[in-house]
Amino acid sequence: MERDFDIVIIGAGIAGVGLAAALGPGPKVAILEQEPRHGYHSTGRSAAIYIRNYGNAVIRALNAASAPLFERGDPALFPHPLLTPRGVLNVADEEGLAAHAAMLEGAHGMEILTREQALAMVPALRPEKLAAAAFERDAQDIDVSALHEGWLRQARANGAVLMAGTPMLSAARIDGIWRIETGSGTLTARVLVDAAGAWADDVAKRAGVAPLGLQPMRRSMAVIPAPENYDITGWPMISDSAEGWYAKADAGKLYVSPAEEVPVDPHDAYVDDMVLAEGLWRFEQAVDVPVTRVERSWAGLRTFAPDRTPVLGFAEDGFFWLAGQGGYGIQTSPAMSALAATLIKGEAPPDGLEALVPALSPRRFSAA
Numbered sequence: 075m076e077r078d079f080d081i082v083i084i085g086a087g088i089a090g091v092g093l094a095a096a097l098g099p100g101p102k103v104a105i106l107e108q109e110p111r112h113g114y115h116s117t118g119r120s121a122a123i124y125i126r127n128y129g130n131a132v133i134r135a136l137n138a139a140s141a142p143l144f145e146r147g148d149p150a151l152f153p154h155p156l157l158t159p160r161g162v163l164n165v166a167d168e169e170g171l172a173a174h175a176a177m178l179e180g181a182h183g184m185e186i187l188t189r190e191q192a193l194a195m196v197p198a199l200r201p202e203k204l205a206a207a208a209f210e211r212d213a214q215d216i217d218v219s220a221l222h223e224g225w226l227r228q229a230r231a232n233g234a235v236l237m238a239g240t241p242m243l244s245a246a247r248i249d250g251i252w253r254i255e256t257g258s259g260t261l262t263a264r265v266l267v268d269a270a271g272a273w274a275d276d277v278a279k280r281a282g283v284a285p286l287g288l289q290p291m292r293r294s295m296a297v298i299p300a301p302e303n304y305d306i307t308g309w310p311m312i313s314d315s316a317e318g319w320y321a322k323a324d325a326g327k328l329y330v331s332p333a334e335e336v337p338v339d340p341h342d343a344y345v346d347d348m349v350l351a352e353g354l355w356r357f358e359q360a361v362d363v364p365v366t367r368v369e370r371s372w373a374g375l376r377t378f379a380p381d382r383t384p385v386l387g388f389a390e391d392g393f394f395w396l397a398g399q400g401g402y403g404i405q406t407s408p409a410m411s412a413l414a415a416t417l418i419k420g421e422a423p424p425d426g427l428e429a430l431v432p433a434l435s436p437r438r439f440s441a442a
């Protein structure tokens with residue numbers, strides 16, 4: 075088995091695999107994944123939505139840069155379009171008006187709706203709770219599995235190897251080369267990429283690199299039966315602008331999230347029943363859909379840097395961060411992967427992304 079690489083990437087979520095695909099056929103690349111299969115953690119647990127106006131200004135710029143890359147696709151990798159139209163109806167009650175206004179600030183392509191227009195779109199909304207509504211027509215569903223698998227095929231075609239069930243235990247840089255101790259022996263690499271999601275700070279510490287204060291936050295999701303008195307076919311995603319809940323209809327079911335952000339240590343996330351129940355209650359206050367049964371539920375981790383902007387760039391010689399993607403890691407992954415690949419290879423960043431480099435750099439924390 076090959077043990078000497080140019081680049082070793084820790085983590086086979088969307089970040090690690092997207093980067094391996096974007097690096098192209100030149101460098102010798104290995105992706106290490108501690109779990110027996112890729113996509114087990116955050117990447118396999120998302121709401122799978124692309125919302126152009128979600129996140130801070132840097133994230134919105136990454137979202138915008140990612141859309142054409144999603145849309146361009148590559149028929150050899152992705153047999154079907156990766157995005158399908160969905161739309162997001164943002165709603166607010168009286169208490170949520172300030173958050174609604176903040177969400178609209180700097181937003182692109184947002185249509186302000188009257189109460190009647192919003193009710194025509196989702197008749198189950200409770201009119202007495204509907205103080206404001208805005209529709210983002212361009213929000214789309216992302217086929218996350220097709221994206222992840224397509225990029226993995228591309229990475230393998232480039233010559234990259236995925237080592238699943240192989241945790242990175244520690245790493246030391248000696249004479250410009252990383253010696254990486256794994257669950258199955260030692261590897262070497264010129265560049266070590268930290269794409270370890272919720273474990274990104276842990277991986278940095280294991281490599282003797284200063285952690286950045288990344289914080290995993292739990293968020294959960296419940297699947298409930300569709301209401302009998304409403305036809306949910308064609309409903310947009312409905313999102314409380316104050317992030318008290320969101321809901322998405324799919325395959326005859328409603329997916330409802332309490333939209334919680336609970337700080338936790340990195341772990342195999344599971345639902346807190348009380349938090350889920352409270353979130354479902356908030357949903358029921360705004361939407362006339364009684365939750366009689368939860369058919370399935372799960373939780374995942376959204377990991378944020380202290381300023382809620384992702385971290386992408388070299389911290390020090392040979393150690394590259396690709397972490398802190400928060401709740402936007404799928405929708406920003408085309409731009410993040412393309413930008414990371416160019417910086418690692420010492421090439422010019424893709425058009426329009428160069429301006430984002432300082433805001434994404436891990437060095438912004440030490441400069442402060």
Ligand SMILES: Cc1cc2nc3c(=O)[nH]c(=O)nc-3n(C[C@H](O)[C@H](O)[C@H](O)COP(=O)(O)OP(=O)(O)OC[C@H]3O[C@@H](n4cnc5c(N)ncnc54)[C@H](O)[C@@H]3O)c2cc1C
Binds near residue numbers: 118241272373400403
């Ligand atoms: C409920 C929920 C809804 C979301 N909805 C959306 C959405 O609609 N749109 C969107 O864009 N984003 C969404 N997100 C966020 C998105 O899922 C994440 O930002 C993204 O998946 C992060 O990808 P990642 O590759 O960084 O992390 P992960 O997918 O977690 O991958 C990191 C990998 O690193 C591995 N690893 C860690 N430590 C080691 C080690 N020492 N050795 C080897 N491997 C290691 C882990 O096992 C893991 O597989 C959502 C998240 C949640 C939880």
